Amino acid sequence: MKLETQVKNTLKKIKLSKKDKILVALSGGKDSTVTAYLLKKFGYNISGIHIDLKMGKYSKDCFNAVKKLCEDLEIKLYIYDVKKEMGSSMCYLRSAIQSKHKGTIKNCAICGVIKKWILNKEARKLKFDKIATGHNLDDEAQTILINVFKGSLQLSATSGPITKNTKDKKFISRIKPLFYILEDDIRTYVKKKKLPMHDEKCPCAIDSYRIQVRNFLEKLPGKDKKNIMKNFEKISHRIKRKNLKINYCEICGEPARGKICRKCSLVNL
Numbered sequence: 458m459k460l461e462t463q464v465k466n467t468l469k470k471i472k473l474s475k476k477d478k479i480l481v482a483l484s485g486g487k488d489s490t491v492t493a494y495l496l497k498k499f500g501y502n503i504s505g506i507h508i509d510l511k512m513g514k515y516s517k518d519c520f521n522a523v524k525k526l527c528e529d530l531e532i533k534l535y536i537y538d539v540k541k542e543m544g545s546s547m548c549y550l551r552s553a554i555q556s557k558h559k560g561t562i563k564n565c566a567i568c569g570v571i572k573k574w575i576l577n578k579e580a581r582k583l584k585f586d587k588i589a590t591g592h593n594l595d596d597e598a599q600t601i602l603i604n605v606f607k608g609s610l611q612l613s614a615t616s617g618p619i620t621k622n623t624k625d626k627k628f629i630s631r632i633k634p635l636f637y638i639l640e641d642d643i644r645t646y647v648k649k650k651k652l653p654m655h656d657e658k659c660p661c662a663i664d665s666y667r668i669q670v671r672n673f674l675e676k677l678p679g680k681d682k683k684n685i686m687k688n689f690e691k692i693s694h695r696i697k698r699k700n701l702k703i704n705y706c707e708i709c710g711e712p713a714r715g716k717i718c719r720k721c722s723l724v725n726l
């Protein structure tokens with residue numbers, strides 16, 4: 458099936474409305490680029506947001522790719538400057554957090570938690586109904602395997618092309634239009650369409666456990682990766698889910714599973 462048809466089917470499955478105001482998280486990479494391009498092509502009401510992590514030349518190149526994409530698609534772009542808003546670049550924030558936690562938390566885990574926190578807060582402030590991210594089938598298969606290896610498969614039970622069980626006035630639903638699309642197919646598509654994007658790997662992704670799992674999965678044919686997802690979807694409803702009650706963080710007021718949100722437990726403690 459063609460990539461565009463597959464994405465259309467996913468959007469139909471999650472009942473995405475053309476009236477929804479969608480904020481697309483744009484990193485400058487191929488996945489978020491294709492997400493924005495297709496949502497716009499299919500007539501959805503989108504804007505972009507770019508979190509500028511201020512990680513030197515890499516961040517500058519990402520920013521330039523995002524700017525060009527938004528100009529080409531004629532969509533509004535919001536910029537969140539981590540240094541201006543949080544006082545320091547992601548590199549500095551990360552090393553400060555790592556030294557506090559004695560280096561036990563990996564780069565991507567810290568960066569991922571902070572970016573999620575920013576996206577929810579900004580999307581709500583700007584009155585968007587949904588946040589769209591560029592997660593693809595390879596990312597999701599990696600997450601399932603990571604959760605298998607760590608014995609926390611219940612965390613994957615809530616994953617899907619739209620966030621599940623998280624209805625709350627402060628929580629903005631996240632959608633993943635490329636949830637069923639292989640990374641290789643996205644790579645081919647972005648080249649074919651000559652979309653502006655930055656292809657360099659993040660210089661800070663070096664110590665992530667996810668990279669090890671990705672390297673392992675890369676050796677498998679696409680059909681096996683699809684099977685990981687397909688077979689997991691068949692059994693996921695039987696996995697006992699964690700209590701998904703949403704509280705508000707006592708420090709920042711954002712949605713949290715406990716008394717303190719994950720971002721504040723990293724940054725403030």
Ligand code: SF4
Nearest residue numbers: 565568569659661662
């Ligand atoms: S690869 Fe990791 S460190 Fe780099 S931007 Fe993504 S989450 Fe952050």
Ligand SMILES: [Zn+2]
Nearest residue numbers: 706709718721
């Ligand atoms: Zn908080």
